[in-house]
Every structure is written in structure tokens, then in C-alpha cells.
Amino acid sequence: MMELFNLVENLTNISGPAGREEKIRSFLYKEAEAYGDELFIDALGNLIVTKRNPAGKKLLLAAHMDEIGLMVTFIEENGFLRFSAIGGIDKETLLGTRVIFSNGAAGIIGREKLKEKEVAGLSHFYIDIGARDRHEAQEKVKIGDTANFYPLCQRTGSRLIAKSLDNRAGCALLLQALKNLPATLPNEVYFVFTAQEEVGLRGAGTASYQLAPDFALAIDVTRTGDTPEPEYKMDLSLGNGPAIKIKDSSVICHPAIIERMIRTAEKNKIDYQLEVLERGGTDAGSIHLSRAGVPSGALSIPCRYIHTPGEMVDLSDIAGGISLLVELLTEKW
């Protein structure tokens, strides 16, 4: 577990807002290099690691490596930065949040005082980088620069708290499965670390078009129903095993894939949960609609506080997901 913790910690410490995945991609490239027959970075920045078997079915596995972030839109006269969201930023968690720019510049998010009953919008917030005026701010950042939440990975028992566990937890699962697999597989498998999921499942769509797989699985986090929430019911908890997705807002998973995943989990006595996510999507959403359609499913890691600076997962769910994926990939599809 310590090894897995270290891998997830390393992954969450790296920056990679959607469209600016260079740093996280080069880390994954180095980690995966020894385990793939071929590595390729495509036009949108997806990292594609292939394990060849021309005689087998073609399986695409997609874990997005990008994270949500902020982009500078305007620099005020007094040096404060206005910004736009990259992906689904949760306004409730912005005030007082630390951010770091890709060039290392540090900042903290402030908010204008609200009038009575006024609801905060993104336009009420600004990033304070400690600059005295616009000129000083411009020495540190420019329009279009990106930032992400400041990384800090904490462990509490088997659980982890960190930024970007969506989807570095999924990247860890996919990478570790790749490392644990034997040299030759009964299928041809594409391990794809996708770009730009958080802005609309973009990288996965072009990767899928290019690779033309027979089947696909997305690997991502999903919400849970195990926090104080009287109104909202979801039958998923941290620590009860990885989840086999049935449906979310982007995809209705193919029944044959769901059935295969359940059968493999039960045969190998791996704990699993069934996921119906009422709001949210993942890479399978664009993959299953590519070309003439691709039967798709998803393996999910339960995660609390998604899209906040402190997301939480249980290491045992990631470990269970690794076992299930390894078993699935050593079967002939």
C-alpha cells in the first residue's frame, strides 16, 4: 500500500490543467516506457501506450490525466487577477484556496464582499499573487496563463486527501495495472492517458477515432453517497471496492461489458460496487460515440469532494481496481 500511496502522491503533486498536460504526461511517459511495446503522443496530447497483439481484439483503456484549473483573463490596475474556469470549478470551495501557476508563481483566491442575499459568481473572485500593481503582476503572469490548486497529499489510514485525485487516482490504477501485467496479452491493449477530459471528454474522442477499438473502458473517479446528505441517495461508499459503471450522464454502459466486469470480479473474489451516477460523465461518453460506435464501460474509483482542493479516495478501492483490471486484461475478449 505504501508504494501505491507514493505513486498517487507523486501524481497529484504534478500540475496538468486541461490543455496543459505537458508535465503530468512526461511523468507518465517515463513511468510507462519500460512496459509498453510502443509509446505515442498524438496531436491533442494524449499519451498512448500500446501492448501489441495483432491476433487479439483491440481494447482501449482511457484514464484522463488533465485536471480542472483556472486561466487568467484580466489583470486589474491594482494587480489582482481575474480568471476563467478550466472545467467544472466549484465556487463554494474557491475562497481562501491556494493556487500555483505553471511557472511556479503562487497565489490565493479572494472574493469581493457580497451584497445582502447576493449569490457569488465566478466573476466575484480574483487571484491575489501579492503584486502591488498591474505592472508587478505582469512580471509574474500574463493573460492565458493557467493555475491549479496547490498540491498537498495527506494520508489518513487507508484514505488519501489531495487535489486532482480526479483523475490521478485513475492514472495510478491504469499505470500500475500496466506494470503488473505479463509481457504478452491475449488482446491488443491501448493504455491511453487522455487530455482535456475536464472540458468535454475531448482527447478521448480523437484517440478513439484514431485507434478504432473493438471495446473500451474508461477509468475515472465517481461520486459517493456516504457523506451527510439527507436528500441525495447514491449507493456507493469509499472503501467498498471499485465501481462498475452502469450509467452516468455521458454514457449508458454496454450490457456485455458490465456483465463481463461483474463475472470477472466475482470469479476472482474482488469486492465491487455498481454505479449509477446521476450527474457527471467520463471519457466513455465520447469513446462510445466514435466512428460507428464502440461498446464501452467504465471502472470507477469512489471519491468524495470531487473538483475541490481536497478530494478523498480509499487506497483499497484503487488496489481492488488494479486487480480487477489485470484480471480483465488477461482474459481473451
Ligand code: CO
Ligand atoms: Co473531473
Ligand code: ZN
Ligand atoms: Zn475525472
